[in-house]
Amino acid sequence: MTLHRVKWVSLALAFGMTSWCVAPARAALGGDAASVASDADALHGAIHTTPLQQYDIHEITADNGMRLREFQTRSGVVFAVVWSGPAMPDLQKLLGTSYQAYTTAVAAANHSGLKHPLRVATSDLVVESEGHMRAYSGRAYLPALIPAGMSAADLR
Amino acid sequence: MRITHLLVVLAPCLLCACIGGSNGTATSTVPPTPTVNTLAVVVDAGPAGVGAINRPYVTVKVCVPGSTTCANIDHVLVDTGSWGLRLVRSVLTAGGVTLTPSTDAQGQTIQECAAFSGGQTWGPVAPADVTLAGEVAAKVPVQVLDDTNTSPKPPSTSVCVTSGSVHNAVPELGANGILGVGVFAQDCGMACVNAAPALDNYYGCTAAGVCTAENIALAGQVTNPVALFAADNNGIIIDLPGLQNPNGDATVQGQILFGLATQTDNALPATGLTVLGADANGDFTATYNGGTTVLPALIDSGSDDYAFADPSMQPCPSTTQWVGYYCPPSGLQNVSAVNTGVGPHNATNTVQFAIADPNISFVATATAFINLGGGQGSTRFTWGMPFFYGRKVYIGIEKKTSGSLTGPFYAY
Numbered sequence: 313m314t315l316h317r318v319k320w321v322s323l324a325l326a327f328g329m330t331s332w333c334v335a336p337a338r339a340a341l342g343g344d345a346a347s348v349a350s351d352a353d354a355l356h357g358a359i360h361t362t363p364l365q366q367y368d369i370h371e372i373t374a375d376n377g378m379r380l381r382e383f384q385t386r387s388g389v390v391f392a393v394v395w396s397g398p399a400m401p402d403l404q405k406l407l408g409t410s411y412q413a414y415t416t417a418v419a420a421a422n423h424s425g426l427k428h429p430l431r432v433a434t435s436d437l438v439v440e441s442e443g444h445m446r447a448y449s450g451r452a453y454l455p456a457l458i459p460a461g462m463s464a465a466d467l468r
Numbered sequence: 469m470r471i472t473h474l475l476v477v478l479a480p481c482l483l484c485a486c487i488g489g490s491n492g493t494a495t496s497t498v499p500p501t502p503t504v505n506t507l508a509v510v511v512d513a514g515p516a517g518v519g520a521i522n523r524p525y526v527t528v529k530v531c532v533p534g535s536t537t538c539a540n541i542d543h544v545l546v547d548t549g550s551w552g553l554r555l556v557r558s559v560l561t562a563g564g565v566t567l568t569p570s571t572d573a574q575g576q577t578i579q580e581c582a583a584f585s586g587g588q589t590w591g592p593v594a595p596a597d598v599t600l601a602g603e604v605a606a607k608v609p610v611q612v613l614d615d616t617n618t619s620p621k622p623p624s625t626s627v628c629v630t631s632g633s634v635h636n637a638v639p640e641l642g643a644n645g646i647l648g649v650g651v652f653a654q655d656c657g658m659a660c661v662n663a664a665p666a667l668d669n670y671y672g673c674t675a676a677g678v679c680t681a682e683n684i685a686l687a688g689q690v691t692n693p694v695a696l697f698a699a700d701n702n703g704i705i706i707d708l709p710g711l712q713n714p715n716g717d718a719t720v721q722g723q724i725l726f727g728l729a730t731q732t733d734n735a736l737p738a739t740g741l742t743v744l745g746a747d748a749n750g751d752f753t754a755t756y757n758g759g760t761t762v763l764p765a766l767i768d769s770g771s772d773d774y775a776f777a778d779p780s781m782q783p784c785p786s787t788t789q790w791v792g793y794y795c796p797p798s799g800l801q802n803v804s805a806v807n808t809g810v811g812p813h814n815a816t817n818t819v820q821f822a823i824a825d826p827n828i829s830f831v832a833t834a835t836a837f838i839n840l841g842g843g844q845g846s847t848r849f850t851w852g853m854p855f856f857y858g859r860k861v862y863i864g865i866e867k868k869t870s871g872s873l874t875g876p877f878y879a880y
Contacts, residue, residue: 356665376663398659399667400583400627411630418632425642426635427549427770428792430586431845440845441631442585444549444766445648445655447749449847468847 340382340393341408341452347390348372348382354405355380366459367391380406383453383467391457392467396449400441407452410437414452438464502731504602505700509708511720511836511853515543520642521835522772522853524708526724528647529599530555530565533607538597539563543644546706546724547770548863548878549850550648552655552690553598554582554589554611556637557618559644567594567612570688576672579620579679580611580690581628582655583669585771587635589613589646590628593670593684598693600647603700603726605693613637613645620673623680627668646770649704649724651750651876652866653695654686661685695865700727702868703875705734706769710858715824716834720857728862728870736862736871736879743862745813746876752810754849757803763849765807767861767878771852774821775843776805781823783844788827793842795825800839805849813877821854 340347348370352359357374372380378397384390395401404411417432417439429442430450441450453467507526514520524546530553531538541559560567569577569592578593591614595607612619615637622628635641648655660669666681670689673679695701708722725734744752746766754765756776763776773793784795801823808816824830824839838854855861864875873879 374665376665376667377659378667398656398663399669400588400631402625402630402668403627404630405625415632425772426584426587426589426640426646427547427768427772428586429775429843429846430631430633431792433845442846442848444585444750444768445551445583446652446657446659447751447764448583 340390340406341410343390343408344388351380385457385459389457392451392453394451394468398446400448413437414439503699505726505731507601507724509546509722509724513835514642515638515644518639518642522837523642524769526647531597532565533595533597537565539565541644545643545646545770547646547648548650549766549768549770551650551652551692552648553693554613555645556613556615558615567596569594570609572672574672576674579671579673581622581626581668582611583627587633588628588631589636590622590634591619593690600693603697605696608693608696609688609690611690620677620679649692649694651746651863653692654689656689660689694726700730702870703728703864706856706861708856711836711838714838715829716831717836718834720836728864741879742815742817743813743873743877743879744807744809744815745811747810750876753808754805756805756849765849767851767855769853769856771850773840773842773852774854775846775850775852777844777846790826793826793840794823795827796823799828800824
């Protein structure tokens with residue numbers, strides 16, 4: 313986790329905590345800034361936004377240890393969500409309009425196992441979930457919306 | 469007290485060679501006999517119809533607390549990557565055991581959504597008397613997996629609903645239960661004691677079946693039974709032989725020893741032991757194949773493979789039964805990883821291992837494979853079952869001392 317932070321911290325502009333009080337029930341992935349606020353509200357978390365040249369990173373941290381990082385394009389669309397913490401996040405809320413594609417892919421996967429990392433990878437959607445009790449992590453992203461020059465490996 | 473244990477244990481413990489010499493008629497003239505601390509482990513195809521590979525199983529005796537209403541549940545998966553015992557309800561029922569759910573201060577039943585890497589289990593938390601070899605954990609909270617769909621349901625926001633990957637039944641689990649005997653005592657720990665809001669883990673459920681996430685004190689959480697033994701409660705050793713055929717053995721038989729440095733059979737070696745301290749998540753660190761990326765790592769008997777990301781290693785074709793694993797075109801690829809402990813036990817040790825193409829190399833009828841890798845896309849390193857073949861692996865439980873060592877740690 314610490315390692316993942318190194319890169320963006322070094323790039324980050326100094327921005328303070330932003331508090332959000334509007335919480336429309338919109339989902340994160342494929343959603344807009346309001347959906348980030350909605351996720352933060354659900355977690356009772358605070359948002360820390362780091363604007364970069366091609367995208368923004370909204371980091372939501374909650375007192376209960378849950379952490380989300382939502383990547384938003386310059387045009388305002390959340391194209392990736394990265395999570396970690398002592399429990400799993402609400403995948404339906406995080407995946408938004410991609411949720412149906414996720415459940416369809418999970419149902420079709422014949423390699424799903426309790427103790428295998430879960431990985432769904434289609435041309436439109438990638439979801440990876442892993443970890444163990446006390447330490448879960450994962451990410452979901454829309455490959456087509458990753459800004460030019462950025463790779464999936466940067467989504468951490 | 470120990471003599472009493474011996475008498476209780478002799479009948480069911482047919483596989484325990486360690487009893488040799490005793491005729492089961494202990495009297496006051498016989499010196500105190502150590503608690504039987506060895507439990508047979510078998511790697512085989514699992515419960516009927518499962519076709520398991522690389523799964524270490526034990527038989528667990530579970531009783532309604534304080535009673536003689538007990539069942540011996542076979543094919544329970546030994547999992548050093550989780551904490552606490554979970555048993556499939558229909559298997560318990562078939563064995564004549566019905567466990568009564570724990571309740572919270574409001575009288576609601578306590579249910580759990582327990583998450584693993586690729587799925588979850590759902591069902592009530594219930595106290596049970598659990599016997600492993602001669603060791604007894606009285607009134608240990610276990611999870612009853614709701615394969616009968618008779619328990620209250622998790623709320624719609626729980627990952628036990630949204631993931632689409634709940635594994636409560638025997639065919640999905642590949643086992644009749646999971647025995648989590650890793651480095652912690654409780655499955656969630658302090659994160660579930662005072663979280664605000666409460667995590668998606670423990671739930672209080674009304675008689676009408678409405679469940680709300682809530683915090684649960686440590687003593688009420690699903691607990692590693694080893695930590696509650698009267699003695700031999702500071703850790704375990706998993707001792708499996710190496711494979712006779714590197715391309716797969718039909719079965720492997722070994723044992724778990726309970727306790728570390730508490731009896732003559734579970735001593736810690738004076739030299740040559742690599743001790744890897746674990747962090748608050750239960751992880752040490754690893755770097756893979758000369759790389760510099762430091763990965764959280766653990767030794768996990770519940771995982772069937774070495775799991776790590778190697779973008780240069782070819783995944784198996786999606787059309788084969790080995791989809792999700794690696795199929796290196798060379799047939800056998802030699803790789804390595806460097807483990808480093810966290811905290812006071814900060815040893816560094818390099819482990820060489822190999823990944824084979826299962827479609828080419830593996831014996832079709834075997835259940836134990838050493839050269840099996842997977843984990844594309846992972847940001848962790850998992851030493852799964854292949855790591856255990858031909859090694860003694862030591863697991864030290866948090867806050868407990870074992871000789872000069874203090875848990876949580878892994879050692880080999």
